Amino acid sequence: MQPFISLTGIAAPIQGRNIDTDQILPARFLKADRARGYGQFFFHDARFEADGREKPDFVLNREPFRHATIVVADENFGCGSSREGAVYALHDFGVRAVIAPSFGDIFYNNCLKNGVVPVQLERAVVTGLLDRLRAEDRPEMTVDLENLRIGRPDGAQHAFALDPFWRECLLQGVDEIQLTLGSLDRIEAFERQYRADMNWLGEPPAAAR
Amino acid sequence: MAEAARPRSIFDKIWDRHVVIARENGPSLLYIDRNIIHEGSFHAFNDLRTRGLKPRRPEQMFGVPDHYAPTHGRRPEDAPTEEIARMIRVFDDNMRWGEVPHFSLQDRRQGIVHIIGPEQGITLPGLTIVCSDSHTSTQGALGAIAFGIGQSESALVMATQTLWQVKPKTLRITVTGRRAPGVEAKDVILTIIRTIGAGGASGYAVEYAGPVIQGLSVEERLTVCNMSIEAGARSGMVAPDDTTLSYLHGRPYAPKDAAWDAAVAYWRTLPSDDGAPFDREIEIDGSAVAPTVTWGTSPEDALAISDRVPDPADIPDAQKRGTAERALAYMGLTPGTPLSEIAIDRVFIGSCTNGRIQDLRAAAAVLKGRKSAVPGMVVPGSGLVKEAAEAEGLDRIFKDAGLEWRDAGCSMCSAINGDVVGPQERCASTSNRNFVGRQGPGARTHLMSPAMAAAAAVTGRLTDVRRLVGG
Numbered sequence: 127m128q129p130f131i132s133l134t135g136i137a138a139p140i141q142g143r144n145i146d147t148d149q150i151l152p153a154r155f156l157k158a159d160r161a162r163g164y165g166q167f168f169f170h171d172a173r174f175e176a177d178g179r180e181k182p183d184f185v186l187n188r189e190p191f192r193h194a195t196i197v198v199a200d201e202n203f204g205c206g207s208s209r210e211g212a213v214y215a216l217h218d219f220g221v222r223a224v225i226a227p228s229f230g231d232i233f234y235n236n237c238l239k240n241g242v243v244p245v246q247l248e249r250a251v252v253t254g255l256l257d258r259l260r261a262e263d264r265p266e267m268t269v270d271l272e273n274l275r276i277g278r279p280d281g282a283q284h285a286f287a288l289d290p291f292w293r294e295c296l297l298q299g300v301d302e303i304q305l306t307l308g309s310l311d312r313i314e315a316f317e318r319q320y321r322a323d324m325n326w327l328g329e330p331p332a333a334a335r
Numbered sequence: 336m337a338e339a340a341r342p343r344s345i346f347d348k349i350w351d352r353h354v355v356i357a358r359e360n361g362p363s364l365l366y367i368d369r370n371i372i373h374e375g376s377f378h379a380f381n382d383l384r385t386r387g388l389k390p391r392r393p394e395q396m397f398g399v400p401d402h403y404a405p406t407h408g409r410r411p412e413d414a415p416t417e418e419i420a421r422m423i424r425v426f427d428d429n430m431r432w433g434e435v436p437h438f439s440l441q442d443r444r445q446g447i448v449h450i451i452g453p454e455q456g457i458t459l460p461g462l463t464i465v466c467s468d469s470h471t472s473t474q475g476a477l478g479a480i481a482f483g484i485g486q487s488e489s490a491l492v493m494a495t496q497t498l499w500q501v502k503p504k505t506l507r508i509t510v511t512g513r514r515a516p517g518v519e520a521k522d523v524i525l526t527i528i529r530t531i532g533a534g535g536a537s538g539y540a541v542e543y544a545g546p547v548i549q550g551l552s553v554e555e556r557l558t559v560c561n562m563s564i565e566a567g568a569r570s571g572m573v574a575p576d577d578t579t580l581s582y583l584h585g586r587p588y589a590p591k592d593a594a595w596d597a598a599v600a601y602w603r604t605l606p607s608d609d610g611a612p613f614d615r616e617i618e619i620d621g622s623a624v625a626p627t628v629t630w631g632t633s634p635e636d637a638l639a640i641s642d643r644v645p646d647p648a649d650i651p652d653a654q655k656r657g658t659a660e661r662a663l664a665y666m667g668l669t670p671g672t673p674l675s676e677i678a679i680d681r682v683f684i685g686s687c688t689n690g691r692i693q694d695l696r697a698a699a700a701v702l703k704g705r706k707s708a709v710p711g712m713v714v715p716g717s718g719l720v721k722e723a724a725e726a727e728g729l730d731r732i733f734k735d736a737g738l739e740w741r742d743a744g745c746s747m748c749s750a751i752n753g754d755v756v757g758p759q760e761r762c763a764s765t766s767n768r769n770f771v772g773r774q775g776p777g778a779r780t781h782l783m784s785p786a787m788a789a790a791a792a793v794t795g796r797l798t799d800v801r802r803l804v805g806g
Contacts, residue, residue, distance in 0.1 A: 208484060306499070313364075
């Protein structure tokens with residue numbers, strides 16, 4: 127995972143509450159191979175007509191937002207399906223941070239595993255940002271993970287919270303599987319005791335192997 | 336108070352039992368009993384292969400193809416496109432490579448992950464269960480901590496049988512009173528979601544309690560827990576009781592004989608203690624729940640069938656007003672229209688929310704001797720549900736009504752196996768999500784119970800089922 131320290135870039139305002147992962151990545155693209163990139167599918171049906179033409183009104187089709195590296199959205203962003211493809215799409219489009227009053231819990235976790243920083247801020251702050259980003263010539267923002275702050279070109283700043291464990295993983299680009307395999311002896315010790323205590327579980331019967 | 340006497344919720348008891356490494360703040364390393372997987376798992380398998388790893392305890396995994404399963408044939412080549420067929424073949428390859436216990440598409444026990452877990456007794460009280468599908472919350476109905484995860488998390492579970500998880504806060508939703516005739520489990524959960532909102536339970540693990548919940552069958556509890564995620568909760572659960580035990584006894588993968596007795600003794604200790612603390616408590620008046628339908632593009636956009644399409648102009652918050660306006664534009668609805676005057680083009684009965692035998696019986700009871708005014712399909716949640724329905728003659732009722740009777744799978748709920756609702760078509764659906772484009776680009780979904788979907792089929796518009804069956 128690519129480390130994330132601090133990022134300054136174009137921030138795109140996404141309108142609407144409860145933007146679900148079906149909108150972020152329509153399900154029919156879930157078959158795609160990640161190696162070919164998911165950026166083309168990001169908000170696909172909001173960005174494109176059925177014949178492939180761009181919808182000119184959608185924010186990500188307008189300058190300078192088509193170069194966004196940060197997304198600002200309303201509450202419950204990324205609700206719905208657990209599809210990690212939604213985060214692949216966002217990431218591969220070039221977005222590395224999402225600012226919202228609240229997130230779908232699974233989407234939030236999926237961000238953490240892909241080097242995307244989910245920034246949770248009070249709704250009043252976020253709706254203020256949404257209004258200003260739409261109105262401005264230079265809709266830029268900074269997401270500073272090291273200092274847990276977001277900033278705007280006019281100097282306005284807001285602190286945000288992120289669990290220290292996840293922050294460290296993001297800052298260093300930690301690979302979670304590698305990290306956890308380092309605790310394998312503790313997992314095995316737990317497992318032995320657990321299986322002895324819960325002996326009714328037995329060995330799960332193998333099905334159609 | 337002594338540590339041992341501290342009252343705990345069922346969630347805390349199961350969580351505590353599974354903590355491998357506890358951290359004061361932030362995520363703990365949690366042991367996972369079961370990892371259930373479907374075709375979407377190809378990302379996680381690719382991840383393992385790249386690392387030169389294999390599933391560490393494949394016997395604690397279980398696989399079944401459901402999302403891409405064709406519903407008119409049991410071979411991958413019955414899928415409408417080669418791309419879809421390939422998803423099932425890749426899944427089979429991964430099952431063999433990982434030596435993962437699984438049901439293939441041809442197996443008569445194949446079905447939707449969250450239907451077959453409980454049906455087979457793979458889902459048991461007291462366990463931690465994950466699946467890379469948000470509706471894993473369904474399986475909490477048996478008294479397990481069950482939640483959806485992403486592909487990276489699934490790969491971590493395959494490699495280590497553990498997950499780093501921040502402990503969620505606990506929310507108890509108590510449904511009081513008595514369910515009125517004609518009111519189904521779906522109406523109860525849609526009413527809960529409308530009350531607390533689509534993000535109302537984000538960050539929480541929900542326990543459903545109270546007389547209305549206790550009075551539900553296990554199949555109905557599965558419907559309620561299924562849609563916990565539509566209120567933002569990764570998991571929802573119901574404490575195991577006699578209803579749970581009689582449902583599980585004799586299921587193929589449930590413990591047997593002495594192991595059963597030991598399991599029951601343990602499961603009896605799980606329900607929340609008197610005085611157990613919850614971070615939040617909500618009470619819902621179950622007596623006031625009416626047959627319910629959705630009008631918008633979020634499951635929180637739910638109203639009693641006797642209501643009217645709401646007017647966004649009444650919403651003071653600009654963001655919320657804009658969201659409602661876009662929802663109505665997408666749905667092609669005018670404020671003030673009685674919900675019962677909304678004409679539908681199609682009906683879908685099935686999904687992990689409402690694809691069990693009790694659901695099919697409820698739909699058949701309304702459709703018996705009647706014709707559907709619109710095309711539609713009935714998709715059983717598993718091969719065994721299909722067999723049971725056919726043994727009871729339910730398939731004849733559906734076919735005589737003019738509906739299609741299909742093979743088991745997720746079908747028109749996730750709409751990626753080729754079963755889709757057309758652009759601007761309006762579908763009365765027993766599934767769980769009315770999201771923009773969920774059932775196909777431009778598709779307009781109204782969520783409701785199986786009986787309500789059957790009533791809508793009969794009249795060709797959203798309909799109070801009580802008018803047809805005199806409930």
